[in-house]
Amino acid sequence: MADRGGLLHPEIEDYDAKQTQDEVARGALLIDVREQHEWDAGHVPAATHIPMREIPNRIADLPRDRKIIFTCRSGNRSGSIKDYMIDEHGYTNVHNQLGGILAWQVEGLPVIK
Numbered sequence: 001m002a003d004r005g006g007l008l009h010p011e012i013e014d015y016d017a018k019q020t021q022d023e024v025a026r027g028a029l030l031i032d033v034r035e036q037h038e039w040d041a042g043h044v045p046a047a048t049h050i051p052m053r054e055i056p057n058r059i060a061d062l063p064r065d066r067k068i069i070f071t072c073r074s075g076n077r078s079g080s081i082k083d084y085m086i087d088e089h090g091y092t093n094v095h096n097q098l099g100g101i102l103a104w105q106v107e108g109l110p111v112i113k
Contacts, residue, residue, distance in 0.1 A: 008083045014096040017104040028067040033077050042111040052077050071097040
């Protein structure tokens with residue numbers, strides 16, 4: 001999976017931190033694709049942790065009938081995963097959280113450490 005920053009599918013909406021929080025409250029699944037040490041340093045309370053390198057082996061864990069938002073540190077890795085899920089697995093309801101956990105923290109949204 002090349003780091004493409006989620007630029008291949010601008011037709012599929014990405015979300016800022018507050019939009020992500022709203023979408024998760026409405027039932028979207030938030031997947032944090034950072035490494036374990038990054039997750040341990042702080043993560044979004046509602047997030048599920050699946051490191052980027054594990055995504056190809058965990059496709060069966062990712063529902064097709066639910067909106068999925070990917071997040072990481074800054075939005076680059078999660079953008080790549082969004083593109084990967086669309087291009088390689090045909091997902092249509094996957095999104096990137098722009099700015100990742102950094103943007104989440106700038107907005108003052110809750111983080112578990």
